Amino acid sequence: xxxxxxxxxxxxxxxxxxxxxxxxxxxxxxxxxxxxxxxxxxxxxxxxxxxxxxxxxxxxxxxxxxxxxxxxxxxxxxxxxxxxxxxxxxxxxxxxxxxxxxxxxxx
Amino acid sequence: xxxxxxxxxxxxxxxxxxxxxxxxxxxxxxxxxxxxxxxxxxxxxxxxxxxxxxxxxxxxxxxxxxxxxxxxxxxxxxxxxxxxxxxxxxxxxxxxxxxxxxxxxxxxxxxxxxxxxxxxxxxxxxxxxxxxxxxxxxxxxxxxxxxxxxxxxxxxxxxxxxxxxxxxxxxxxxxxxxxxxxxxxxxxxxxxxxxxxxxxxxxxxxxxxxxxxxxxxxxxxxxxxxxxxxxxxxxxxxxxxxxxxxxxxxxxxxxxxxxxxxxxxxxxxxxxxxxxxxxxxxxxxxxxxxxxxxxxxxxxxxxxxxxxxxxxxxxxxxxxxxxxxxxxxxxxxxxxxxxxxxxxxxxxxxxxxxxxxxxxxxxx
Numbered sequence: 001x002x003x004x005x006x007x008x009x010x011x012x013x014x015x016x017x018x019x020x021x022x023x024x025x026x027x028x029x030x031x032x033x034x035x036x037x038x039x040x041x042x043x044x045x046x047x048x049x050x051x052x053x054x055x056x057x058x059x060x061x062x063x064x065x066x067x068x069x070x071x072x073x074x075x076x077x078x079x080x081x082x083x084x085x086x087x088x089x090x091x092x093x094x095x096x097x098x099x100x101x102x103x104x105x106x107x
Numbered sequence: 108x109x110x111x112x113x114x115x116x117x118x119x120x121x122x123x124x125x126x127x128x129x130x131x132x133x134x135x136x137x138x139x140x141x142x143x144x145x146x147x148x149x150x151x152x153x154x155x156x157x158x159x160x161x162x163x164x165x166x167x168x169x170x171x172x173x174x175x176x177x178x179x180x181x182x183x184x185x186x187x188x189x190x191x192x193x194x195x196x197x198x199x200x201x202x203x204x205x206x207x208x209x210x211x212x213x214x215x216x217x218x219x220x221x222x223x224x225x226x227x228x229x230x231x232x233x234x235x236x237x238x239x240x241x242x243x244x245x246x247x248x249x250x251x252x253x254x255x256x257x258x259x260x261x262x263x264x265x266x267x268x269x270x271x272x273x274x275x276x277x278x279x280x281x282x283x284x285x286x287x288x289x290x291x292x293x294x295x296x297x298x299x300x301x302x303x304x305x306x307x308x309x310x311x312x313x314x315x316x317x318x319x320x321x322x323x324x325x326x327x328x329x330x331x332x333x334x335x336x337x338x339x340x341x342x343x344x345x346x347x348x349x350x351x352x353x354x355x356x357x358x359x360x361x362x363x364x365x366x367x368x369x370x371x372x373x374x375x376x377x378x379x380x381x382x383x384x385x386x387x388x389x390x391x392x393x394x395x396x397x398x399x400x401x402x403x404x405x406x407x408x409x410x411x412x413x414x415x416x417x418x419x420x421x422x423x424x425x426x427x428x429x430x431x432x433x434x435x436x437x438x439x440x441x442x443x444x445x446x447x448x449x450x451x452x453x454x455x456x457x458x459x460x461x462x463x464x465x466x467x468x469x470x471x
Contacts, residue, residue, distance in 0.1 A: 018214045018281075022188055026111050028161040033189040035214045035254055035281075036328075038113045038161050048155030091281075091326045 005059055012096040013084055014054035019092050022047055026054050034092060043060055044069075048083055058084075108192075109395075111159035111384050115364055116166060116352040117151065117187070119179065123169040126198045126222055126232030126467035127220065129258050129300055132168065133366045136470070140356040146173045147376065149182040151353050154381035156186035160351075163188040166363075168355070168470075171198035177210045184211025184239060191216060192255075196242030197235050204234050204245040214252040216283070217242055221263045222273035230262055247338040254281040254328075259310065260300040268308055270315045275325055282325055284314060284394040286332035288366040292468045297447065301465040304448060307335050334444060338409070339416025339432040346418060347391035351381075359384045361391050364419045368428045394418050403437045 021104040037091035220230035416432020433440040
């Protein structure tokens with residue numbers, strides 16, 4: 001189930017080691033390339049992923065994006081959470097210390 | 108308007124030290140011409156990147172059979188392509204793994220035939236298991252992202268839990284369990300390889316359980332065979348729409364098994380620029396878009412989603428590449444597929460009978 005604050009604000013997302021962010025020559029947009037294929041990103045997706053560098057936590061990512069896009073951080077947090085959750089489910093991002101929501105447990 | 112491609116499948120050579128009977132390489136190799144040389148491949152990578160390709164699968168055969176593999180990876184990397192090496196692992200040593208990483212290799216996929224050495228070697232038709240273990244360690248030592256791949260069929264499907272445990276014990280982070288797709292050698296051997304419907308159902312359940320048990324410890328990619336899918340796959344994400352394949356002699360194909368399609372002519376990178384081939388080659392335009400479709404595809408709401416399924420499969424099963432993929436329940440040829448599945452139902456054969464039941468892949 002999706003809900004807000006799935007990842008804690010101090011979680012540090014990072015692009016999966018086998019995935020790479022690069023510019024697409026044809027559209028000029030950013031693309032996330034991974035072993036099985038390519039995910040062409042929209043501008044906001046690219047902005048989020050550029051900050052998934054393994055040393056910026058979620059709270060900082062949101063505050064930076066809210067300045068960049070002049071949006072209230074409240075609305076933005078939910079969108080960033082949703083976006084990152086989708087990528088996390090596809091194993092395209094990881095977290096430095098693997099945080100998880102309360103309904104997920106290590107085997 | 109002609110779309111731009113995203114992915115290149117570079118089949119660097121058909122040479123392979125393994126003899127897997129499920130190989131999707133063509134049963135009849137085009138042997139009249141020599142393999143593309145180093146400079147020709149370098150040019151292919153550069154031209155592909157210019158066309159918009161971002162992603163290259165370096166495959167074969169066994170791509171490590173190319174002595175120039177390091178140079179080729181470097182060239183693909185320098186062209187801006189993400190490179191994924193699809194290998195049996197045979198020939199991958201600590202020093203070569205280090206060299207390939209330095210050349211810019213982004214990820215490696217190593218195949219295993221089973222978790223258990225005797226069974227694995229008997230499927231591969233050669234004693235490759237031990238070499239594969241060494242290859243895994245070599246890749247891990249240089250910290251290259253690694254995916255293990257196991258192709259499933261009747262001779263190993265009963266070992267799914269052990270295969271998953273084996274992957275976990277090797278500290279693999281990703282495991283692809285892909286059911287055999289029935290092209291090339293696999294099509295020739297389909298009666299022996301096809302699991303029963305019951306085996307498929309059990310397998311799906313076991314994979315779901317393992318995914319839960321090992322969540323975020325190992326990612327399990329599970330790819331069902333078309334034969335058991337309720338709907339046809341959007342093959343290559345649409346013919347001539349996202350991918351192109353260059354085979355060892357330089358023929359450019361919309362999909363690696365397109366040789367199966369009778370009377371389709373392919374153009375070669377030795378004769379034309381890649382862009383010309385992508386845009387004008389008869390092979391690419393024949394099934395591009397939706398104009399070529401007949402009923403039930405023409406009026407189907409899914410026609411832009413699955414693009415009528417796989418052309419090679421239509422050709423293999425019906426003789427006509429322009430009909431709806433028989434995998435589709437709406438296809439008038441769907442009963443052909445059901446018949447294939449019925450002949451596959453006898454119980455598992457003892458391992459030592461495998462050789463009598465199948466044709467092992469050979470290189471001429």
